Amino acid sequence: KILILDFGSQYTQLIARRVRELGVYSEVRAFDMSEEEIRAYNPNGIILAGGPESVAELGSPRAPECVFTLGLPVFGICYGMQTMAEQLGGKVEGANKREFGFAEVGIDAETALFADIADRLDTDSGKRTLEVWMSHGDKVAEVPPGFTVTASTPSCPVAAMSREDKQFFGVQFHPEVTHTLQGQRILEHFVVGICRAETNWTPAQIIEDQVSRVREQVGDRHVLLGLSGGVDSSVVAALLHRAIGDQLTCVFVDNGLLRKNEGEQVMETFASHMGVNVIRVDAEQRFLDKLAGQADPEIKRKRIGNTFIEVFDEEAAKIDGVDFLAQGTIYPDVIESAAAKTGKAHVIKSHHNVGGLPDTMKLKLVEPLRELFKDEVRRLGVELGLPADMVYRHPFPGPGLGVRILGEVKKEYADILREADAIFIEELRRSGWYDKTSQAFAVFLPVKSVGVVGDGRRYEWVIALRAVETVDFMTARWAHLPYELLETVSNRIINEMEGVSRVTYDVSSKPPATIEWE
Numbered sequence: 030k031i032l033i034l035d036f037g038s039q040y041t042q043l044i045a046r047r048v049r050e051l052g053v054y055s056e057v058r059a060f061d062m063s064e065e066e067i068r069a070y071n072p073n074g075i076i077l078a079g080g081p082e083s084v085a086e087l088g089s090p091r092a093p094e095c096v097f098t099l100g101l102p103v104f105g106i107c108y109g110m111q112t113m114a115e116q117l118g119g120k121v122e123g124a125n126k127r128e129f130g131f132a133e134v135g136i137d138a139e140t141a142l143f144a145d146i147a148d149r150l151d152t153d154s155g156k157r158t159l160e161v162w163m164s165h166g167d168k169v170a171e172v173p174p175g176f177t178v179t180a181s182t183p184s185c186p187v188a189a190m191s192r193e194d195k196q197f198f199g200v201q202f203h204p205e206v207t208h209t210l211q212g213q214r215i216l217e218h219f220v221v222g223i224c225r226a227e228t229n230w231t232p233a234q235i236i237e238d239q240v241s242r243v244r245e246q247v248g249d250r251h252v253l254l255g256l257s258g259g260v261d262s263s264v265v266a267a268l269l270h271r272a273i274g275d276q277l278t279c280v281f282v283d284n285g286l287l288r289k290n291e292g293e294q295v296m297e298t299f300a301s302h303m304g305v306n307v308i309r310v311d312a313e314q315r316f317l318d319k320l321a322g323q324a325d326p327e328i329k330r331k332r333i334g335n336t337f338i339e340v341f342d343e344e345a346a347k348i349d350g351v352d353f354l355a356q357g358t359i360y361p362d363v364i365e366s367a368a369a370k371t372g373k374a375h376v377i378k379s380h381h382n383v384g385g386l387p388d389t390m391k392l393k394l395v396e397p398l399r400e401l402f403k404d405e406v407r408r409l410g411v412e413l414g415l416p417a418d419m420v421y422r423h424p425f426p427g428p429g430l431g432v433r434i435l436g437e438v439k440k441e442y443a444d445i446l447r448e449a450d451a452i453f454i455e456e457l458r459r460s461g462w463y464d465k466t467s468q469a470f471a472v473f474l475p476v477k478s479v480g481v482v483g484d485g486r487r488y489e490w491v492i493a494l495r496a497v498e499t500v501d502f503m504t505a506r507w508a509h510l511p512y513e514l515l516e517t518v519s520n521r522i523i524n525e526m527e528g529v530s531r532v533t534y535d536v537s538s539k540p541p542a543t544i545e546w547e
């Protein structure tokens with residue numbers, strides 16, 4: 030396994046994902062991890078990741094000294110290379126020019142890191158070059174004693190360096206992003222070739238490990254799970270069912286703000302098909318009552334969240350002998366909340382599922398996805414036999430249609446929105462655009478607009494369609510859906526449905542707009 034020390038770069042998690050894609054387990058830890066902890070973790074190699082600070086500045090973070098004395102291979106990336114250079118006796122200086130974007134680096138010396146890799150080969154000089162993604166201000170001006178410069182660009186004389194006898198390597202560019210064409214092979218050279226880490230991190234293996242861990246943790250006791258129909262809780266349900274069968278009880282709260290047929294699908298997949306114990310609670314009226322007269326998005330969010338907890342607690346109280354509560358916490362949540370606690374992360378995404386259940390529940394937690402990234406969770410879901418369209422579906426916010434009905438929520442609005450949304454999603458799937466967009470949905474606008482149907486004048490509601498492409502949901506581009514597709518969706522919504530006289534398409538990107546309308 031590989032240890033990744035985090036200096037606060039937004040790319041650190043991506044490094045961990047890439048390493049795991051190679052089938053090697055890796056964890057992200059804060060840069061000031063103690064020697065004791067590092068020894069206990071017992072990695073095959075260490076990656077020093079990037080960070081926003083300047084090595085040249087007083088008080089900027091350093092890697093623990095033991096990183097360079099444990100006899101392990103070390104790979105510094107960006108800031109990681111700079112701190113490695115500085116700590117081992119080289120020199121780093123503030124660059125007068127910031128490099129950001131594509132760069133072509135020339136390989137200057139043989140190194141195990143770049144063995145047999147090239148994007149271009151100059152046949153005359155025999156020189157190999159790589160297309161890479163650079164993003165840095167400072168640069169290494171002098172490599173430490175014993176090191177060789179292994180790659181350079183005109184503006185970055187030390188784009189890579191290494192000391193092969195000690196297995197210390199550094200690159201100024203980012204091998205973890207896809208813009209660096211050979212990035213994954215570079216990581217593979219380090220992780221598999223140089224560190225000789227075992228490649229046993231596969232979905233089947235993860236499931237086997239988790240099943241036995243859960244069995245050990247839970248024994249013959251009972252576990253309760255809030256099943257929402259989302260990817261994470263669905264995979265937890267399938268995994269726990271495999272591990273402990275009837276000792277699992279799921280509570281599925283239908284808040285009346287779900288997509289069309291979603292409740293039925295959850296019951297069919299889990300209860301009918303897999304034989305999981307699922308209690309479905311029909312709480313539509315209760316949620317509608319709590320939301321009546323409320324137009325403020327944040328108040329709506331809070332009421333929906335609190336009502337969910339109330340309903341869930343009431344159901345839980347009816348079940349005897351529960352000792353554990355299962356949750357679909359995934360690894361990015363764990364890294365982010367650790368970073369938030371220590372105040373070390375510079376960019377902390379506020380994610381929406383924090384909070385949750387009150388301490389009074391006194392249940393012990395079972396969190397079998399705590400070590401997994403979203404793409405790993407999806408692969409696990411497929412391996413566990415969940416339907417692909419459930420595992421690969423677009424994210425759906427906790428408050429559901431509640432934040433897609435602008436202003437006050439009413440049953441009439443929810444019913445119209447559900448129908449329009451279903452038509453949009455059906456056409457996206459039919460045309461092959463569902464998988465090309467990251468998130469797509471309809472929004473209910475509580476304004477009336479005039480239309481004509483036959484000879485009659487129609488004065489009805491407006492539906493907005495939203496579809497975006499994004500990788501991280503922090504920034505997003507509105508999807509350039511074909512006009513013909515928009516035309517079909519619009520015609521179907523207006524003709525097949527009552528209560529809608531106009532359909533619009535949202536052409537706002539994030540930022541400045543958000544993905545949801547509220």
Ligand code: XMP
Nearest residue numbers: 330381382424425426427428502543544545
């Ligand atoms: P925004 O609208 O902030 O959305 O650009 C980014 C992502 O977060 C989802 N989202 C939520 N998820 N509870 C959730 O569980 C919420 O209150 C919430 N608000 C937004 C949104 O669907 C998108 O994927």
